[in-house]
Amino acid sequence: MNKDIGKQQSVSVIGLGAMGSGIARTLLAAGCEVSVWNRSRAKVDELVSQGAIACDSPLDAIQANTHVVVCLTDYSAWQGIIDANDLTDCFDGRCIIQLTTGTIDTVQAHAAFIEGHGGRIADGAVMCYPRDLGTETGSLLMAGPADVLKECDPILRLLAPTWTNLGDDIRKPTILSRALMVDVGMSLIGIVNGVAIAQAGGIPLDVFMQHTENVGAIIPDEKIRLIEAIRDGNTEETQASINAWGEGQKAVRSIAQSLGTNLVFQDAVKMVFEEAERRGLAKKDLAALAEVFAPGS
Template sequence: MTDNTPRHSLTLIGLGDMGTALARTWLAAGHRLTVWNRTAAKAGALAAEGALVAESPAEAVAANGLVVVCLLDDASVGSALDGIDLTGKDVVNLTTGTPAEGRARAVWAEERGARFVDGGIMATPTMIGVPEAGGYVFYSGSRALFDTHRAVLEVPAGARFVGEDAGHAALHDVALLSAMWGMFAGISQAYALIEGEDIAPKDLAPLLSEWLGAMGFFIGNAAERLTSRDFTSGVVSNLAMQVVGTGTMLRTADEQGVSAELISPYVDLLRRRLAADPAAHGAEDTVGALLLLKR
């Protein structure tokens, strides 16, 4: 940080792997940081790097107007901050939680006289403070708070404001993570199928990367169809044909002695959509099947 760059004062509560990475990035950038952690040793280790160590959460909150919280879960946030005067504070909650927890925590903060923003971190600790790694954080809640502190929030990772509904940061976070886990499940199934065969995983790896990249068009296609509710125009591989094709995947898994538990739920969803009305749904894209997920 150059001498002409503004320095900010903030508090960070929670020094797990992610909290510690955030703290070190703010300290390295020259910001004045007060920290508190239930396990005092973690806070003490940052003192040598310039952090001010508070003796209690109340002392940490009182030290600065901007209070960032990065704890294990929503219950931990309440445990650390209940009973503390938050009047006039700007609370940024980077604790992983659900949309409902984010909304409830926003009401909780506002009732205590604080502005509130919830965050969803799309990065691992090793990506924090490394712009080229591509990590960023979703923020939602008070737009005024976000605009006021955007410069300091962008120091550890990119900042993306996704709306004044305090639950939307967590919702974006979990939506992306859900897609990631689904991809991991499919990749795991692919490697399981070749286990014990004369096919090296390292040889399949580039083929997987290439194929999954080519299938990325599905993301935009699904968004367009869900917006228009048109599941039949321009369909290349219709639902009826895809359902037939799923049988080959399941039989191959059985022949290879591999459980189909990672892919069978999606296969079942496609089959349910087709069975509900073969004449109406057979010519559709597979996107329509996801409507069955909404309860």
């Protein structure tokens, strides 16, 4: 990255885990002046060896710069830091770029706390690995007041050149990032579960891997088709009904049971299909499962 791009920026980073360190390194590489604080000092020292300025306390980090990126395990870690260091009067005039993964309640309460103490808040979800920051594959979902996001834009661009502005509803990055994680998480858990079944049945993993690639090739198009079908309310037309999928999943459960693998994942899937059947959705497309998952359903 061109070191001149971030020359005008000075930023504090609180939390130097895998992601916080990645953020600090990316900002340093862009030419920013970066002040850092972390609970464990070794990670501060490592960043200092790369050009960062050490802060001895979170208060020092907040006072060092107008813009402060916070990236910790969760909001309770941040609340613990606030409480232990009596951080209430230091947010006046500061802009917190909160990139810690939160829940709807913690994100809203935190935004109210910062704004109630004279600060500005942009809340976000990082949707990439640390190694992707500062590259075209860097991905950040952000929300906050329009003027705050505008003010943060030069910093956010250094982390993710095409960061996404989700508007002023502070809950949106949390909601969208978690909704996307259902897909990624279930798919990856499914693969691990599939490996267990294949291994228990004596299928070599290289054979499993080769066929995973073939079967998985339909997934990107199928995801889009499902989203469009839900959007358009088109759940009647189908290549494979909920009943067909449900029978297939019953067969998986039976095979898993025969092979003695743990059934906890299949039991969750079974509940979804049983619920769909109870609602009379058996003949519809898989997209009709949206009715099972809808609020209040």
